[in-house]
Amino acid sequence: MLLPVINQSRHALPEYQTAHAAGLDVRANLTEPVTLKPLQRALVPTGLFVEIPVGYEMQVRPRSGLAYKHGIGIVNSPGTIDADYRGEIKVLLVNLSDQDFVVQDGERIAQLVVARHETVQWQPVSTLSETSRGASGYGSTGQQ
Structure with a gap:
């Protein structure tokens, strides 16, 4: 898939780090470092603008290394970038x-x-089809 992109950052476009990776690693585009204190959040710019085809979304997901080594995650994970967003x-x-x-x-x-x-x-319907799980909720699968 060819994806139109404007790169206003000082960095290369996001890349796949391995041959079969699903996610492209994206970089921070900062004029100065950003310090995140414990439980603090920050909106970090990338300098990238994309045109996603209709019928697709771009998901923004955490990097496992940052999560494991430093406890850094994404608040709205995964974040969704819709096809009509141009910011x-x-x-x-x-x-x-x-x-x-x-x-x-x-x-x-x-x-x-x-x-x-x-x-x-x-x-709209008045009933849903029956399943073995039914309406059993959180933590209910695998229970005897």
Whole structure:
């Protein structure tokens, strides 16, 4: 898929880090480092603007290395960039650790995954089909 992109950052376009990776690593585009204190969140710019085809979304997902090593996640994970959005991609990072974390310019802060999606139309009904799970909720699967 060819994806139109405007790169106003000082960095290369997001890249796949391995041959079969699903996500493209995206970098922070900062004029100065951003310090995230414990439980603090910040909207980090990337300098990227994209044109996503209708029927697709771009998901913004955490990087596992930042999560494991530093407790850095994304507040609205995964974030969704819709096909009609034309603004800058920004990443809403959160520090879930007990130590300050400094985001540096050019640091890989998230992954971008492009995914197809469906558009639904509601069909109001009075009953739903039966399943073995039924209405059992959170934590109910695997229970005897």
